[in-house]
Amino acid sequence: MGLFGAIASVASEFRIFPSGPTSVPDASSAPALPSIATTDTSSPTTPAPPPSTPAPASILRPLTGALGAQVGDITARQSAAEVRDGALQDIGTLFGSKAGAAGLGGRFDAFAQAWQHLATTPSDSTGQQQVVDQGVTLAATVRDVSQGVEDLAGTLNDAVSSGLSDLNQTLNDIHHANGTIASQVALNRPTADTEAQRDQLVAKVVDLTGANVFPRESKTIALFAPNGQALLDQRPVQFTRATTSTNSSSTSSNTSSTKTGNTDGTAIPADGKIECGRLGALLRLTADGSRQTPPQRVNPDPGCEVIRKLRSQLDAVANTMLGRSRLNQSTSFADAYDSAPASDNSQLAHGFFVGNNRLTLDVNPSLTAGDATLKTDAAPAVAASLTANRRQILADGLPAPATSYGGLVATVNNTWSKVSGNAARDAKVADAASTLMTSQAQGSNSIDLQTEMTKLQTLQTALGSTNQVGHSLAAFMVALGQLST
Numbered sequence: 347m348g349l350f351g352a353i354a355s356v357a358s359e360f361r362i363f364p365s366g367p368t369s370v371p372d373a374s375s376a377p378a379l380p381s382i383a384t385t386d387t388s389s390p391t392t393p394a395p396p397p398s399t400p401a402p403a404s405i406l407r408p409l410t411g412a413l414g415a416q417v418g419d420i421t422a423r424q425s426a427a428e429v430r431d432g433a434l435q436d437i438g439t440l441f442g443s444k445a446g447a448a449g450l451g452g453r454f455d456a457f458a459q460a461w462q463h464l465a466t467t468p469s470d471s472t473g474q475q476q477v478v479d480q481g482v483t484l485a486a487t488v489r490d491v492s493q494g495v496e497d498l499a500g501t502l503n504d505a506v507s508s509g510l511s512d513l514n515q516t517l518n519d520i521h522h523a524n525g526t527i528a529s530q531v532a533l534n535r536p537t538a539d540t541e542a543q544r545d546q547l548v549a550k551v552v553d554l555t556g557a558n559v560f561p562r563e564s565k566t567i568a569l570f571a572p573n574g575q576a577l578l579d580q581r582p583v584q585f586t587r588a589t590t591s592t593n594s595s596s597t598s599s600n601t602s603s604t605k606t607g608n609t610d611g612t613a614i615p616a617d618g619k620i621e622c623g624r625l626g627a628l629l630r631l632t633a634d635g636s637r638q639t640p641p642q643r644v645n646p647d648p649g650c651e652v653i654r655k656l657r658s659q660l661d662a663v664a665n666t667m668l669g670r671s672r673l674n675q676s677t678s679f680a681d682a683y684d685s686a687p688a689s690d691n692s693q694l695a696h697g698f699f700v701g702n703n704r705l706t707l708d709v710n711p712s713l714t715a716g717d718a719t720l721k722t723d724a725a726p727a728v729a730a731s732l733t734a735n736r737r738q739i740l741a742d743g744l745p746a747p748a749t750s751y752g753g754l755v756a757t758v759n760n761t762w763s764k765v766s767g768n769a770a771r772d773a774k775v776a777d778a779a780s781t782l783m784t785s786q787a788q789g790s791n792s793i794d795l796q797t798e799m800t801k802l803q804t805l806q807t808a809l810g811s812t813n814q815v816g817h818s819l820a821a822f823m824v825a826l827g828q829l830s831t
Contacts, residue, residue: 419556419572421549421552422552422553422556422572422623422624422626423622425553425623425624425627426622427627429505429624429627429628429631430627430649433498433502433652434762434766436494436498437495437498437652437656438762438765438766438767440490440498440762441491441758441759441762441766442763449763450487450491450758451755451756451758451759451760453483453484453487454663454751454755454756455756456480456483456484457477457480457481457483457484457732458729458732458733458751458752460479460480461728461729461732462729462733463476464476464722464725464729465725465728468722468725474719474720474722477720478713478714478720481698481699481709481713482708482709484667485667485699485708486708488660488663489704489707492657493705495653495656495657496705499653502628502632502653503632505628506587506628506629506632507587509554509624509625509628510586510587510616510625512550512554513551513554513620513625514582514584516547516550516551516554517551517569517577517578517582517583518582519547520548520551520567520569520578520582521581521582523540523543523547524562524566524567524578526540527541527544527564527565528563528564528565528566531564531565532564537565541565544567548567548569553623553624554620554624555571555620555622555623555625556572556622556623556626557569557570557571557572557577558571568580571619571620571621571622572621572622573619573621573622575619575620584613584614585613585614585616585619586613587615587616587617587629616629617629627649630645630647630649630650630651631650631652631653632652632653633650633651633654634651634654635651635654636654636742644743646743648768651743655741655742655743657704657742658742658743659741659742659743659744660758661703661704661741662739662740662741662744662748662754663704663754663755663758664703664704664707666678666679666751667679667680667698667699667707668699668701668702668703668707676730676731676734676735676737677727677730679699679728679731679732679751680698680699682728682730682731683696683698683727683728684696684697685724685727686721686723686727686728687721687723688721688723689721692718692719693720694710694712694718694720694721695721698713698720731751732751733750733751733752734750735753736749737749737750737751739751739754741754741758743761744761745761
């Protein structure tokens with residue numbers, strides 16, 4: 347029994363019955379509700395087949411109104427959760443298995459501990475090599491994770507482009523189907539087949555955008571996003587991206603080749619207009635408010651501006667090794683190493699790490715090739731800089747400013763591991779809701795939603811009848827009171 351059937355059963359315990367037949371109609375006799383589903387009422391009702399002939403399966407039309415919005419919302423949430431889960435699981439892998447068993451935070455801790463050991467035993471040649479080896483591992487981990495983010499950004503942007511193209515084409519197809527249906531209605535011809543084809547197209551748009559369906563005259567429909575953005579009303583809107591690339595070095599504009607959907611003949615940016623469904627999730631993941639004019643503050647939602655946050659945070663991690671000291675803050679790693687005196691010309695005077703950013707960070711080739719040795723006199727200052735707390739390190743999407751290098755790296759690593767786990771749980775919940783809705787609407791052993799709404803209408807009628815009886819009894823009691831005086 348479904349939700350609405352359960353409501354009707356509970357109500358029947360109060361002996362509330364509508365006028366007319368006292369039994370609630372079953373699924374085989376319940377009439378379709380034009381106000382709930384876009385059904386074809388122009389053709390006469392087909393007589394029920396004899397018991398020996400199996401009844402043909404009924405075709406469920408897309409639900410409209412409040413219930414349709416709820417069903418569409420469940421579908422869109424499931425699609426969006428699936429997209430977010432896939433992307434964030436990939437990010438969790440970058441900070442987990444791809445970064446090694448200890449993760450990025452563990453790599454940094456091992457590097458800091460190697461310097462601390464060298465500070466206590468500067469003449470230990472094994473300790474010196476350990477510092478270099480741990481530095482190489484840390485730099486390689488930062489580069490690998492950063493490149494993985496760029497690869498993910500490319501994959502997500504390709505998916506956005508494909509999704510926008512699919513949405514634009516589907517809206518055009520629905521628009522043409524609307525025109526065909528309107529013509530068939532005008533000619534008093536059956537529309538069921540065309541409506542069924544349109545229903546499949548509408549389901550795709552709901553999956554992409556969470557669209558709500560609104561019936562219009564002559565059995566046509568209009569589509570609007572949950573935030574009120576028109577998708578198709580008279581004419582289909584065509585969407586593009588203001589910035590289709592979130593490449594770290596450049597952005598580009600891409601206008602849809604189809605420009606006939608908007609009333610002014612141009613495409614409009616999808617960013618901020620489509621927020622739900624599969625496409626909405628992709629747009630939110632790849633959004634980057636820092637590239638707008640003026641730049642926008644980062645969105646705190648874990649499923650928004652993910653690539654922007656990752657790039658900013660990984661640049662902050664790289665800067666812990668490449669950056670210079672800041673006013674009123676502890677000495678940076680680079681300055682701690684460079685400022686120490688060299689005991690002889692064989693020691694590397696400056697630049698333990700080289701590179702410009704997260705993608706090029708590396709240990710100085712002179713150390714890895716054996717052309718130079720470490721400045722062992724720098725070990726105490728470097729070890730102190732790696733554990734110093736008097737810092738204020740900011741990056742997009744960090745829960746709070748970091749106060750140490752190790753705190754920053756650990757926060758970045760733990761944040762994305764946690765976000766990845768939460769996305770997996772959200773996806774399971776959304777999938778369960780979608781499965782429940784689908785089984786309720788289409789399951790062979792349950793009552794479909796249209797029948798449930800028929801029962802709810804019966805309950806509404808019953809409540810209305812009871813209310814009328816109550817008013818009548820009240821008037822009757824008033825009349826009796828007047829007669830007794």
